[in-house]
Amino acid sequence: MSESTAVRVLPHAELCPEGLAFEAKRGRKLVDELLAQGIAIEHACEKVGACATCHVHLREGGQHVKPADDEEEDQLDEAWGVDAQSRLACCVRVTGPSLVVELPRYTKNLARER
Numbered sequence: 001m002s003e004s005t006a007v008r009v010l011p012h013a014e015l016c017p018e019g020l021a022f023e024a025k026r027g028r029k030l031v032d033e034l035l036a037q038g039i040a041i042e043h044a045c046e047k048v049g050a051c052a053t054c055h056v057h058l059r060e061g062g063q064h065v066k067p068a069d070d071e072e073e074d075q076l077d078e079a080w081g082v083d084a085q086s087r088l089a090c091c092v093r094v095t096g097p098s099l100v101v102e103l104p105r106y107t108k109n110l111a112r113e114r
Helices: 030-036 070-076 108-113
Strands: 004-009 020-025 055-060 086-088 098-102
Touching (some): 030 098, 070 086
Antiparallel strands (some): 004 020, 055 086, 055 098
C-alpha cells in the first residue's frame, strides 16, 4: 500500500487559480498538506475544529476518509455554502488512493466581513 494519496485541488480564483495536484502523506491533516503546498487556507482556531474557516468540499474520495463526528458537524453548520461533501480540512486525515478538493468561494471569516 502506498504511503501517499494523490490530491487534486480544483481551481480557486484567489487561493489556487490554476488548481494543483500533489502527493499528500497519508494520516496527516488535509489542512496541513494544503498549507505545505502553499495554499493559504484559513485556520483561525489553529486547526482544532472549532471555527469552520477551513471548510472544504471533498468532491471525490471522501468515502475513504473517516466520517465527520458530531463536533465537526456542529461547526459545519456555521460555514458558508455547505453541501453533502463539506468537511473541515483540519478534521480530515488524508487517506485513500485520491482526493479531489474544492475550496469554497468564501470562508466564514470573509462572509462576515462583506
